[in-house]
Amino acid sequence: PKAALPPREKERLRIERERDYDVLTGLYNRQAFHRVSHELFQNPERLGVAALLMMDLDDLKHINDTYGHDWGDIYLRKTAHSLQQGVPSGTVVARLSGDEFLLLFYGYETKEAVRKDIRKLEEGFARSSATLPDGKKLCIRMSGGVAWYPDDAADLETLKRYADFAMYEVKHSTKGEVREFNMEHY
DSSP states (O other): OOOOOOHHHHHHHHHHHHHHBOTTTOSBOHHHHHHHHHHHHTOHHHHBEEEEEEEEETTHHHHHHHHOHHHHHHHHHHHHHHHHHHSOTTOEEEEEETTEEEEEEEEESOHHHHHHHHHHHHHHHHHOEEEOTTSOEEEOOEEEEEEEETTTOSSHHHHHHHHHHHHHHHHTTTOSSEEEOOTTTO
């Protein structure tokens, strides 16, 4: 049998968990995402080809307004589960706020390998659904923007700005897809 942790150790682990993880989704929170990502950026050889994917959950406001915030929370938890299941281990995944998520894919040799994993993630969303109180099935829909390391930028803050820009291009046009940052549009 496992030895029980001493109370001090249990308390330390509880505090770390509260500090680093979003209570609703169990994903990293903003601070933990930045801390872990900044550590990676201190070792560029570990980053290899990397992509920062910023995603915004489509329709959360409509779900909250129509079915209530409990159903919005279910939708957020379902999204977090799909994100965790849909990316390779080691990918840094966080809920930034409300309906915004950030993912750092790193350690790749080519952009195409990253694109393949992003497509798998999108396909997973299409297969994941929640059944609403009125019986409708609701698939996860997200709009996202991708910025590339080192091609678009070599620092996290610039990559975030670029991924955010690409995401808002999607939000204000087609919704429900992922678009790569394009400097000519910026």
